[in-house]
């Protein structure tokens with residue numbers, strides 16, 4: 001296969017009761033991934 005560069009498409013957000021933001025992303029090729037952020041006093045930290 002030729003080299004494929006994933007394109008992240010926003011697929012939704014969710015926030016746990018612990019204040020962790022979960023970002024869901026996907027690519028048109030079917031790949032999916034999640035990123036989490038801790039929310040403290042309204043600031044986002046990777």
Ligand SMILES: [Zn+2]
Nearest residue numbers: 006007027029
């Ligand atoms: Zn892809």
